[in-house]
Amino acid sequence: MDADTTTLTRSQAARRERVIRAALDLGASGGYDAVQMRDVATSAGVALGTIYRYFSSKDHLLAAAMVEWTHDLERRVGQRPPKGDTITDRVSDVLRRATRAMEKEPKLSEAVVTALLSPDRGAASCQEEVSATMTRILSTALGDDFDPAFKVQATRTLGHVWFSALIGWVNGWSGMEKVGDELDIATHLVLDQYGA
Amino acid sequence: MDADTTTLTRSQAARRERVIRAALDLGASGGYDAVQMRDVATSAGVALGTIYRYFSSKDHLLAAAMVEWTHDLERRVGQRPPKGDTITDRVSDVLRRATRAMEKEPKLSEAVVTALLSPDRGAASCQEEVSATMTRILSTALGDDFDPAFKVQATRTLGHVWFSALIGWVNGWSGMEKVGDELDIATHLVLDQYGA
């Protein structure tokens, strides 16, 4: 995800946490533009330069925050598995949960997704991590009754649709209902043939 | 696409063209970061402020350039329709042509796609235009032998996958072969059930 989270001392890990928290707070209230590095520093009680010791850029910082977010989602889905009789329902349920979480914090979502899209060395590893997590979640929702090869293909395709629809929502060219629709459509197109 | 391209005088349209051309040149040689507004202005023989009369931001400018690019693609595909015996083949062919064009100009693609992803009022309209164009192209490739409702759904889903895979390539977390693979996978998942 990013440089050696494991090799930090306790106080360093705490500092890193405080920085992320500050960024999340600012992002939640005003979106991407409101996350200004000087403010993050002040609000986290840390010098500006110190942030850059932990994150290579503003985008890296916000992307790292999104990584934590998706990890939370994965944990929650693990604790309370997706509801639904058919596989299609379960997948829909998981995707809906993911989007609902973002719907509650639209400004913050805009901030983290924007960062995630940035071409930035630091952000790139977070992109992979988010994508991997989402793939795991989807894969679990699909269950074990599938040809593994098909499973991989289906999760990838659904992941792409989720990602792309999300961008559409964040950038304001489609409402959240549309995102839900597109996800449902794709889910059915991909899975129904398997008689889920 | 952007503010009233239709209401420009001849010389204004020419100026706008020169600006886009300058941006494309710079982008082709050095990617997003190399497209610097002062350089674009100089290179287009125009004052910096003038660019902002035509485009609301750097991202809007580059996104507008991508709109032209996709229009070109649509025209080319219209002139030489996609090859292939099966529908799946034709769709693959179209998608491949789209990605090959970008593969030839990786730096420029990075610039244009990065801009397209930006949350920016000006860029947003370009995003819709690109998406609409891509949908039309895919729709034509699919042909008229489908239930129209299915057609709409399939093109949307494939469009999402194309978009998302493209981002993956531009941001460097997957090679171009992988993009091709993912597109093929999605194409088969979505279309094969229709016995194409």
Add this chain to the structure above:
DNA sequence: GTCGGGACTAGAACGTGTTCTAGTCTTGGC
């Protein structure tokens, strides 16, 4: 304990996208 290295701090400095200003040039309506 103390010494050395690295992490932290405050703040200046820099680069580039964007906006502003003041003045000039173009153009369409009369």
Add this chain to the structure above:
DNA sequence: GCCAAGACTAGAACACGTTCTAGTCCCGAC
């Protein structure tokens, strides 16, 4: 032909991400 409106120009000014500097603090090795 002339005039007002508004488009264009050069360049300064501004905002914010990022980097740099100089000095201080902390911590592990001895």
